[in-house]
Amino acid sequence: MTITLPDGKAMTFTRGVTPGDVAAAIGPGLAKAALIGEVDGKEWDLFRPLDHDAKLRIITKKDPEALELIRHDAAHILAMAVQELFPGTQVTIGPAIEDGFYYDFARNKPFTPEDLPVIEAKMHEIVKRDLPTRREVWPRDKAIQHFRDMGESYKAELIESIPEGEDVSIYWHGDWHDLCRGPHFRTTGQVGDAFKLTKIAGAYWRGDANNAQLQRIYGTAWRDQKELDAYLLKLEEQEKRDHRKIGREMELFTFSPDIGAGLPLWMPNGMVIRQELEFLALQEERKDGYRRVATPHITKENLFYRSRHLPYYKEDMYAPLDIDGENYYLRPMNCPFHHTIYGATRHSYRELPLRIAEYGQDYRYEASGGLSGLMRVRGFCMNDAHIYCRYDQAKDEFIRVMQLHARYYDLMGIKEYYMRLSLPDLDKLDKYVDEPQKWLDAMGIIKQAMTESGYPFVEAKGEAAFYGPKIDFMIKSAIGTEYTISTNQLDFLATETFNLKYIGEDGAEHPLYVIHRAPLGTHERFTAFLIEHYAGAFPVWLAPVQARVIPITEKVNDFAHKVMADLNALQVVNGTAGLRVDIDLASERMQKKIRDAQLQKIPYMLVVGEREAAEGKVAVRLRSGKDLGAMPLETFMARIKKEAESRQDVAD
């Protein structure tokens, strides 16, 4: 039998040789380092015999696949440890995931945080036992019966979903065994000790809320302790960027149980960011031909029947208010209001595309368990607009919307995001408006727009809006949760439900498309993202306080006040009002004032003492700690004005 190695070298063995044997034949170092083999591109246990000529690669800890393998084996060891400690607990599934692994268990008594160190200790023990792994192949039906007899009903159910007549593989670690596709390491010892259990959570069997809820234990696992420590440190660093923490520290926003879960209160500092973003949007949208409108936050229910929100979206809406015997709803979206504006007048083909924009306040009854800081709220304000266009204009308009995104993201240095084309699951049309051909047309236009404009995207089936496919821009929060930061849809339904038409060159009425777009998403989520993106150290144009005047002695208070007043009066072109500069008049030492300004992440500190007062200068210190020395006030004014107007994040 011939085994070919990656370097092209061919070796001859007798039939039944294992990848482990081959590794040993190559050298003792490799034999020791080997984790699993890769046979003709397929992962293969070291101890699993080969019965035909093959290309073989030996995978060690150094290979990129190693982490996933370690995590998969760690999940098995977790399951083993739990079953040893808590007899009667059923195992279900336990995959490797990003940065770690989890295992879902069925057990009447809940796991507690105190159980984790105990389980972890047991896992280390199992690793130390260095139990050999064995692989067996069983007929499907035997496996079902076996797991059923053991009381492992979830495992039995899993095997039942495997086609009849197929065999399944069973892996043994010592005398513990589990159904598994494999592969696994030769012994439990090869997993090493660089793992840690991180959290306990509830999780539905097969991800369906109608099923029983299992108990999930999460863990993380790495090649060695150094990698594990680095990972844990990274988590700590991420927590420091958490917008909820920074938002409290910098007094950007707050919540109150008296007002309600998910209903944010924007504080003056946070409102600065919001207004500057809104002003940016106003400027950019005007360049792109949008016009502003304003519409109510509440409406009679009829509007939402017409828009089909009530049948398709009711669960996400606040309960109606009874006003004079009529139901009024808080709006979850702005579209029907904009459609009403479009419908209020007749439109010629010459007017199209018609683009109307509103920073619209919406309310959605989000599931209580999903609320999270400003990232997921029940009351929010969306950077919304609707583009009414002819069918033949839709693709180009969609591209323009993508380009608008790019302008924003470039400006703010946002690089880590991806685009997701959310399509309907055409087999489950109960969730979507049942117009298969219109779905296909709309999907075709979006795909073409994306392809032509060269923006890469991934596809996600079953995530479309009920009225059309969409492109979502996805980001990750500081703590690793993925969020939609912007969503853009192509809507073929509104033309019917709201009877929106335009008069063509032929004098007849024609249907149209509506593009829903929100490049900056909502103020709430976008600001939350920006807080984490900048770790609270906002560029000057967004910083709530752009500079702080720090008088060294009371003797220079008059001059310090003049500095502040001059700066506050300085108008910037790309800003909502003058510069935002304050003054620290506390009876404290300069060092303390600098520290305070630093902790508040104020971009510029203007230290003013008797020397500066005499010369009309300010001593400029950056947030980074860099001291620019004294400069004439005018020089500094020119600098900060330029910086604010550029909207650039100038490196400190």
Add this chain to the structure above:
RNA sequence: GCCGGCUUAGCUCAGCUGGUAGAGCACCUGAUUUGUAAUCAGGGGGUCACAGGUUCGAGUCCUGUAGCCGGCACCA
């Protein structure tokens, strides 16, 4: 919504097995007037999330509610 955990001063947190509350920072006052990350001293501030219950007695135990945190489900 579901599972688990948490909720003590504005913030961060102490408070042993039940004996009616503490620190640091912040805030206020006074002293100090200071050259690039914390000057000193004094003071005010808590119906221990809320509502019930057990107990001679509850921040500590039990039940319910709300909010928050971690997941799951949901997410135009």
